[in-house]
Amino acid sequence: MTQIGIFGITGRMGRLLSEETTAAGATLAGGTSRSNPATTPDTLAAAADALIDFTNAEAAITHAEAAARAGKPFVLGTSGLNAAQEAAIAELAKRIPIVYAANFAPGVNLILAIAERLAAALPGETYDAEIVETHHRQKVDAPSGTAIALGRAVAAGRNTTLEQAGIESGRDGHTGPRKTGAIGFAALRAGQVVGEHTLLFASGSEHIALTHRSFDRRVYATGAVRAALWATSQPPGLYGMKHVLGMA
Incomplete structure (x- = not known):
């Protein structure tokens, strides 16, 4: 059973992602949060089969780097990345599958x-x-x-x-x-x-x-979990939801 790790698990999206992970028949590997500094990006990446991040642009690269070090697929739904951050994500996608989408609906x-x-x-x-x-x-x-x-x-x-x-x-x-x-x-x-x-x-x-x-943020969580499960069988590369949905 696929183990999914969630960065920012106690946030609004993190809670929905946890629920949708279970609903999809996957297992929750855990998550990072400000209230639990013991779980680091690297320890979460080591425990999970795929990782999802809806935190913030400043943390996105750190989380993607942890995923790359562990060789795990990474799903990124954080908005507000600048050109340099997007370039860094594209570079990391040469090592692992990354699904980066502005919207997962x-x-x-x-x-x-x-x-x-x-x-x-x-x-x-x-x-x-x-x-x-x-x-x-x-x-x-x-x-x-x-x-x-x-x-x-x-x-x-x-x-x-x-x-x-x-x-x-x-x-x-x-x-x-x-x-x-x-x-x-x-x-x-x-x-x-x-x-x-x-x-x-x-x-x-x-x-x-x-x-x-x-009308409900859950649609983003459902799509992101679907992307994480899809990414576990993909080679390294930078993907979007059009690939997950079979539109590319």
Whole structure:
């Protein structure tokens, strides 16, 4: 029976991951927490067959390195990683299978695939792309990882990158006209919204909107456990949920 270790096991996501590990028929190998410093990343990695991390960007590399030292698959759902941290994850994926996803909900990953196809058919010269996301007031990063993934999907559909297309966010005051081809972001933080994302394509004559709403964080935990079980039979490499879902 697969043993799954959870970094940050006493947190909000950690508790759900524990429950979903059992529900999936796997065994909980344990977890790290601030209240139990005796369990280190290395001791957890040694005890588990696969590891899941939904903690924070600062800790993600330390946890991934522990997984690599132990030769164990690593599932990363933490958002807010910068370019250097993402590069470090990609380097570690040469040694172990790593599933790194902005969102583990199956519906979101279908939206990402559709977004890329729509962007390919709706050129930036005539269709502006805007992404609006809403999350709970405790969320510390913006735009959300899922919003950025949507932006990257739009850019990929248009044969460019998000950085090359240009990002428009935080509009305030006299900003001038919208840059053609840029991808816009708006982040809302209020109450206890689990997660809402809308991608809008707007031309002078029509609007097309894709929206995904999460009502329960458990959907992320279920997907992450599914990814961990899948990763135990994969070779080293950097994977996403599209691979877990058989979409790649």
